[in-house]
Amino acid sequence: MTAQTPARVASYFHLEEGGARCELCPHKCLVLPGKSGRCGVRIYQVDHGLVTMSYGNTSSIALDPIEKKPLYHFYPGATILSLGSFGCNLRCRFCQNWQISQDTRVVDVITPQRLVQWAKEYEDTRCIGVAFTYNEPTIWYEFVQDTASLIRAAGLKTVLVTNGYISPDPWRQLLPYIDAVNIDVKAWSDEFYRELCGGALQPVLDNVEIAGECCHVELTYLIIPGCNDDSRSIEEFTRWVRERLGAATPVHFSRYFPNYRLDIPATPIATMEKARKIAAKWLEYVYLGNVEIAGASHTYCPICNALVIERGRFQAPQIYAVHGYCPDCGQKLPLIGGMS
Ligand code: SF4
Structure with a gap:
């Protein structure tokens, strides 16, 4: 340490x-x-x-594909310097990252200046900036804020992967320095948030909307069988996303596996498929994560269904979009950055 x-x-x-x-x-x-x-x-x-107690204290740091955040419509194919600290303000019984979120180990100490310099040094590997991820960036607020303004000044991008559980004022103060966020919406039920996470749903939804006014937003919903996988929840959630953020908002349904304090079996593949089908009624870009289903993480043109970005688990994405347009029908696609 x-x-x-x-x-x-x-x-x-x-x-x-x-x-x-x-x-x-x-x-x-x-x-x-x-x-x-x-x-x-x-x-x-x-x-x-x-x-x-966590300013500059990192538990983990790595150069990750941007797709791993997951962000699929933001500089596809790029890498991003990703780091986290420790601790969390929620207590999700199913936490998929509990070794970091519920721990206090520090493996390194870094300054905002050094972090920006490091990201710059990786620019040759298509590194676009820094992602605050692995644990909850909200509770690393002071470090994230100091660093994000330097990242912006250096011409790089800042990404947050967050549970969205932050008060509105600090959220609004931080967002002008943030380029993209992936926010977890863990369920469409306040009871779920209360009982399984020790939080509440509405503040998260409010923050999703605030983020939608300020930067690129993608959402992740971890599907847990018997807890948040009912058709009504999926339907109401995705309809809400369409109404509040727009049909082009990417939503990632992620497959749950037993972890931390929840040991119910992994989400059946059929449940994942069902969620995608329901969501596709409302949204144009619905992805499935943690599954081996052909095409589940590809991007298709919502107009002509042409393959626009092909993603494989162990390879860089193949981008067929041309300058952000569908190669077949010419539809403008909601993709940010990195389009040849
Ligand atoms: S209110 Fe402050 S101290 Fe309490 S969990 Fe949230 S960030 Fe931590």
Whole structure:
């Protein structure tokens, strides 16, 4: 383990009798002296106020394909320097990344300047910038914000992969520096959020809409059998996406596998297929992840059904779109960047 950076005073809190009220996310924890909020990262030190313990502390860093975030309509075929810290403000019983999200190990310490420099050095490998991922970027807020403004100044892109569980004000302050987000909508049910994640649905939906006003948005919905896979939820969710963000919004249905504290069996393939069929009534770009189904992650033209981007699990995507247009019918496609 590398030494952690010293604590820094956190943003978005005020002092109350008995503690510090954190306002960064909808939990609005009252953090008592010497204790941390639910995320485990923000601690109230009476002499300093609320401090963040994770500034610059990374648990994992790698150069990933952008498709792995997943972002399918944003610089397809590019790579992105991806990193995470530790901790999370939700407690999803099915967390697919729990070794990081529920842990406090630090493998490296990095500054915003070094991170930007590193991303620049990778530009030869089609690296477009930096993705804050692996754990929840919200609770790394101060580091993400400081770094994102430098990334923008360096002509690179910033991506967030997030649960969307953040208060509206910090979200609106951060988004002008963000180029693309993938937001998890974990279910179409507040009860699911309450019981399986320790959160609430509406703040996430509000933040999806706010993001839609500011940057490129793709959504991920992990389908868990018996929990959030009913046809009505899929239908209402995808219809909502169409109404609030538009039919061209990419939605990724991801297949659940037993993990962390949920041991029900993996999602049947038939359930994934059913979700795609329902969603396709409302949305033009519906993808299936974590499945071996031919064509499930390809992009097709919504007008003539021509293959526009072919994605394989172990190979770079083949892009047939020409300058962002369908090669067959000439339809303009909602693809950002990297189109030859
Ligand atoms: S960011 Fe952490 S401390 Fe602040 S309200 Fe959310 S869970 Fe609580």
